[in-house]
Amino acid sequence: MATQALKRAELHRMVTAEHTCPYGLKALDLLKREGFEVDDHLLRNREEIDAFKARHHVDTTPQVFVDGRRIGGYDDLISFLGGTPKDKNTVSYTPVIALFSIAALMALAASWAAFGAALTVQAAEWFIAMAMCLLALQKLKDVEGFSTMFLNYDLLAQRWVRYATLYPFAEALAGLLMIAGIWMWLSIPLALFIGGIGAISVFKAVYIDKKELKCACVGGDSNVPLGFVSLTENLMMVGMAIWMVVKLAA
Incomplete structure (x- = not known):
């Protein structure tokens, strides 16, 4: 150069x-x-x-x-020097990648500490539950900012605005209960409810209405586009709840 x-x-x-x-x-x-x-x-x-x-x-x-x-x-x-300065408005999946990577490593570490093996079914369950908690934490850093962005697409929040404020608390509670393995009567319907409504809302906004919005999944200051990431977050909660129902029935 x-x-x-x-x-x-x-x-x-x-x-x-x-x-x-x-x-x-x-x-x-x-x-x-x-x-x-x-x-x-x-x-x-x-x-x-x-x-x-x-x-x-x-x-x-x-x-x-x-x-x-x-x-x-x-x-x-x-x-x-031939580089490109960082643009704060540039779309970036880095926060999402970092969050899910840390959740996975935490789950593997917890599984190793508890069972002496990293790759266990419990590790997979903890990964989803811990990811829910970390996602909730990102939203709780700025609840007002999150709720404003969330109102752009969530169907229930648009009808009942307070739901946008309650959502991150509900997500955190469901994740914590799933990590602890207690109060399944609350964590399962809670995850099904918020995950189901969220998945429907994202699918409608992105794939039916073709809206180009930012995803509120990692907080109100996110530059992640609404779509696959948020849909995955919600389907992950629904899938975890269904899996727990199957476990209880077995």
Whole structure:
């Protein structure tokens, strides 16, 4: 890459008694990893920061200079080095992948601790129950934000608005009861109810009405599109409830 030949860079970043700019640290780390020798200039107080901004006609720090030319801030540095800055509005399945991966690992670890074996039927049951709890946790971080997004497509919530607020609590309760293996008389119908209505609502919104909406399954700040993920979450709850009924009947 052509920029790799430019081995010296100048970085101006804010480091005061009250605040160390995280993007300044990121810029410093990125420059070093790319092989640059960095002249690291620390802006220690408000007077130095304001004077630097006025001198270079910029509104923010950090600022990077390479070969005497101002590159800009952290995102500009990423672009200069041939990368693509992260767009907060970009669709991402990373939160969902991370959540289900952690749920799976927790279930396997719990199974190993309880039975001395990771791959058990109980591990599969715990995976679904723990995933429900983690999904509920994401919603409970911002119940108001979740409920607003949920109202875009859930059929019951659109008729009874309070249901959008109650949903994450119900999901968490069902998951916890399934992990504990108690009060099946409550956890089974609860999972069937919220999972069934959720699945129907998502299917109608996405596959019948063809709406392009964001999924509220991992919280109100999610950039995951409504569709497969949310449908899987709801069918997972329904499937778990049916499985528990079969177990009880056996």
